[in-house]
Every structure is written in structure tokens, then in C-alpha cells.
Amino acid sequence: MNTLATLPVRRGIGPIGDIDAWMEQLFHPLRSDERGAALTPPLDVVEKDDAYDVRVELPGVKQKDVDISLQDGVLTVNARSESRDIEKEDGRVIRRELRSGEFVRSLRFGTAVDDTKAKANFADGILEIHLPKASEAQPKRIAIKAG
Numbered sequence: 001m002n003t004l005a006t007l008p009v010r011r012g013i014g015p016i017g018d019i020d021a022w023m024e025q026l027f028h029p030l031r032s033d034e035r036g037a038a039l040t041p042p043l044d045v046v047e048k049d050d051a052y053d054v055r056v057e058l059p060g061v062k063q064k065d066v067d068i069s070l071q072d073g074v075l076t077v078n079a080r081s082e083s084r085d086i087e088k089e090d091g092r093v094i095r096r097e098l099r100s101g102e103f104v105r106s107l108r109f110g111t112a113v114d115d116t117k118a119k120a121n122f123a124d125g126i127l128e129i130h131l132p133k134a135s136e137a138q139p140k141r142i143a144i145k146a147g
Helices: 015-027 086-090
Strands: 045-047 051-057 067-073 072-082 101-108 120-121 125-132
Touching: 045 101, 067 125, 072 125
Parallel strands: none
Antiparallel strands: 045 051, 051 125, 067 072, 072 101, 120 125
């Protein structure tokens, strides 16, 4: 028997219903879709002249459960967090919003990345990835000679 209590969500008809659905996605980006597909973790990407810095939020994930790959200009972060059966351990569940399962995020970069110099750090649920741009992708400075 499922004892998970859910609060009703009011959905309007017409444009208001669409706004409700959009707001739900905006404020709950870690939710999986109804088919149980992988969760999409939020991230920040900062482009510098010589590199990209990516920060991915992976709550409840251990470093050993994170896999990062870079292939053909596409960065993919896969992670898994283990769920625990809180109903058996802690009592009757009346609301469950903490997510667990597989997290997947992929990004395509428009410029070449030097994968041999890529670095990653994981601490406190935040994955930080530094991806230097390939030398041919970095901006070139042109010296101006006096007239």
C-alpha cells in the first residue's frame, strides 16, 4: 500500500494552466519526467577567453558515483544517488520531494576543448569542471604597429 500523500496541484484551464506547468518546471528542475527518465541537475557555465568553467549541482551524490566524459565537443556528466527506504526506517511518509536515482546532463561546446588539460573537483555536492579551450580556439591578439 502506498502511503505517500500528495498535495493537490491547482491547474487552470487555458493560458493559466500553461503558466502553472511552466512555473512547476522552473522551480523543480530536478524532477524526472513521468516515464522515470534521468533527473536533470542544474548547472552554471562560464565562458572565459581561454576556458569554460562548469558547475553542476549533484545533491546527495558521492564522488565515486560521478562519471564525466568529453567526446566530440560534448561534455556528459552521469551521476547516481542511492535512495533509502525512509518509510521503513523513519515512519510513515506524508510527502517525498528529495530525489534520488540517475542524474544526466550533456553540453555541446561551440569551440574546441583541450581534453588533455581538463580538470574536475567535487566537494559538498558541487561538481566543478574546468575545460581549457584548444589553442586554435583561443582568441588571437594582433599587435598594431605605429604608422
